Amino acid sequence: MASRPHQPPPVLRALRPRSGRARKDEAGEGRMSALAAHALPNRWRQVLIWTAFIALDTGTQIAFKWGADGLTDLDFGVEMLTRALALPGVWLAALGYVGTFFVWMAILKDMPLSRAFPMTGLAYVTVPLLAWLVLGESIDLTRACGIGLIVAGVIALGGESKDA
Incomplete structure (x- = not known):
C-alpha cells in the first residue's frame, strides 16, 4: 500500500485559501472541490480566521476563570490538580x-509572525470586556485607557506594511 502525502486536519484544509483550479481525485480525474468553488476572498477569510482565534482565546480564558473559581479553597498541589x-x-x-x-x-x-503576533493582543481587549459582561468584573479608567493603547498598538503593528 502506497503511503499518502501528509494531509492537514480537515479544519485546516477548510481554512486554506483556494484557487479556482480543479484538483485531481484519487482516480486522477480532475474535479473542483466544493470548498474551492465557494472559497471566501482572502480578506474575508482572514477576518473569519482572526474572529475564530480571538473568540476561542477569549472563551478559553473565561473557561479557565470558571474552573479556577472552583479551586479557591485549595493551595497549589496534587489535591488542587485532582479537583x-x-x-x-x-x-x-x-x-x-x-x-x-x-x-x-x-x-x-x-x-508573517512579526505581523500576526501583535494582533493576538486583541485578546487583551476582549478578555476584560467579556469578564466584565459575564463575570461582573470591573474595568476602571486606568484599565480602559490601557485597553485603548493596546488597540492602538494592534492597529500600528498588525496593519499592512507599505514596504512589505
Missing part, C-alpha cells in the same frame, strides 16, 4: 487551547 480535572471549566479551557492552536497554525501559514 481541577473534575471541573468542566478546566476541560472547556483545554479544548479551547487545542482549537486556538489549530487556528493559530492556519494564521501563521499565511501571515
